[in-house]
Amino acid sequence: MKKNQKLLSKYEKWDVVGKSQITNHPIRKTSSSNEASKFQKEDLTKTLLLNRGIKTKKQREDYFTPTHPEKIKLADMGMDKKSVQKAIERLKSALKNKEKVIIFGDYDVDGICSSAIIWEYLYGLGLDVTPYIPERFSEGYGIKAESIDKLKKENPDLTLIITVDNGIVAFDAVKKAEKEGIDILIIDHHEKGERYPDAHSIIHTTKLCGSAISWVMVREIGQVIDKSHDVRNSLELAALGTVADQMPLIGVNRSFVKYGLEDLNNTKRLGLSVLYESAGIQKGNVGVYEINYVIAPRLNAMGRLENAIESLRLLCTKSKKRAYELSELLNKTNSKRQKIVEEVTLKAKEMLKNKKLERIIILDDESYHEGVIGLAASKLVEEYFRPSIVISKGKVISKGSARSISGFNIIKAIRSAPDLLLGGGGHEMAAGFSLKSKDLPAFKKQLEKYALKNVSNELLQKKTKVDMKLDFSNLSGDLVSLFKKMEPFGIGNPTPAFITKNCSILDVKRVGKNGNHLKFKLKKEDVVFDAISFSDLNQASDFLPDRKADVLYNLEENYWNGYVSLQLKLKDLKYSI
Secondary structure, three states: OOOOOEOOOOOOEEEEOOOOOHHHOOOOOOOOHHHHHHHHHHHHHHHHHHHOOOOOHHHHHHHHOOOOHHHOOOHHHOOOHHHHHHHHHHHHHHHHOOOEEEEEOOOOHHHHHHHHHHHHHHHHHOOEEEEEOOOHHHHOOOOOHHHHHHHHHHOOOEEEEEEEOOOOOOHHHHHHHHHOOOEEEEEEOOOOOOOOOOOOEEEEOOOOOHHHHHHHHHHHHHHHOOOOOOOHHHHHHHHHHHHHOOOOOOOHHHHHHHHHHHHHOOOOOHHHHHHHHHHOOOOOOOOHHHHHHHHHHHHHHHHHHOOOHHHHHHHHOOOHHHHHHHHHHHHHHHHHHHHHHHHHHHHHHHHHOOOOOOOOEEEEEOOOOOOOHHHHHHHHHHHHOOOEEEEEOOOOEEEEEEEOOOOOOHHHHHOOOHHHEEEEEEOOOEEEEEEEHHHHHHHHHHHHHHHHHHOOOOOOOOEEEEOEEOOHHHOOHHHHHHHHHHOOOEOOEOOOOEEEEEEEEEEEEEEOOOOOEEEEEEEEOOEEEEEEEOOOOOOHHHOOOOOEEEEEEEEEEEEEOOEEEEEEEEEEEEEOO
16 A cells, blocks of 8 residues: 555545644733633634635624524615515505416425415415426426416416516516416526516525525515514525525525524424424434435425425425325435436446546436436536536437536536527526437537536546644634534535644544444544544555544534543545655
8 A cells, every 4th residue: 555545535635725724823922821722712713714705893793693584684685675676566466456376486495495485475465376386397497488378277367476496587488478468576596697587576686595585575575564474484494495405604595594494493394393203303403414415305306206296285284194194205205216316327427437538527318317317417526526417318308407516607508508408597506408309419519618618627626625724732622612603504604624634543443333434543742532434435454553644624522422522523534645
């Protein structure tokens, strides 16, 4: 084994964001070690905040004590007050004239939560309103001209449609609705095209996700129409949508998630309570991780394989019996989804096995299940660290889903071939689209050409952000207390990560139910820490005692048999050169 061989290495590069190292900071002379520690902690806090874009005193105050969403101004969320007022006036008219209203949502968690928030509130006001979630396979994403025909046929008296988490590029649908005498209110956060559709009202901002915008709309409607109506009971859904839609957890999004998590941990929703129970989650333990890896996949599964209206029903049901039935359905569908994702991903990797990797991965096949191609694209990004597009090829129409790497705008790349697209939308990091199957070769050629110009070698270097270098002597329970104040962690606000160099490996052993984790005992100078790794590992025998290693880790509390201790959660390890 080579002396500098990487053992747990997942990253080509450890990118230290903090410009300074705490161990090198001059500590002001004071009368006690407690005061010295105080200055050191403040220095570290400042660096951690700067790494997260927190520079001013006001930003710091908002970070540690976020303003409750009830008090955040529209302008601070990027929302236009006149557009909001115009939409409210239209809703007042619909309520007064007893009009038929449809809420047109989307089949992902954000779309489902958006629909639930708006529907519950407007229904509570007495409006004749029905939620509608399109079926992925026959209708696809977003409202279309065909959607207007279908809804008008089923609801002849329909005069108002509210789109949530979609609609910002629905030009044909808006034109069709106008001909049918139907007004459209658009509530969306996706990137717009060169202009907005000519809808009655457009509530659009990219600072929030769809469900958070929907919650703000409910807040604003309540202030005008019914001030007594409580909007807090839907803040938990806005938090769900914000986390599931991978919004950065800083600024206004941090407020929605911080306070929404409190509500999620005390939810009165029967559907969510039963879903927690079936997934082994206890109230009080619901955080960003539980949303991303337990709750959201179950809610998303219905829209990927069946019909997402069942997930919406779970969120809104008042029947305990129905909650158990729907929760069981979501769990079974999610298990089925997991198997299909594995099959698609394995096949995709097999196709890449003997191919030279380009700067963008684009794969298409008739066997790819269109409900999971986005997940497969995510797996490819994780494996090969390249923007990845997976396309479910049809006889006439093909549907694609894309995921990107930081620094490469995938929706902009897709829109570089406008003449080949039938429809599509998304964000910088994720997008979906459809096109004619006969145009696939031209589409691939155009995107590979675009990527060649816009994906640099630097972008393709897999790296992880590290806050700073520390010595073990700097690690303490005070730091963990600081980290708790910095929660919730997630995109844009990552868990603090540190490097300690030239540590001695005193011991290593396999632990865990199946022996699939490694526990280390590491020493730097006179300080010893236990460290745990949950990564893909080599054999324990590969880690030789008395060798020096550089370690990348998070600091956390470990609870065992009633005792609490500090331990390192290893993210990566390299033998020192």
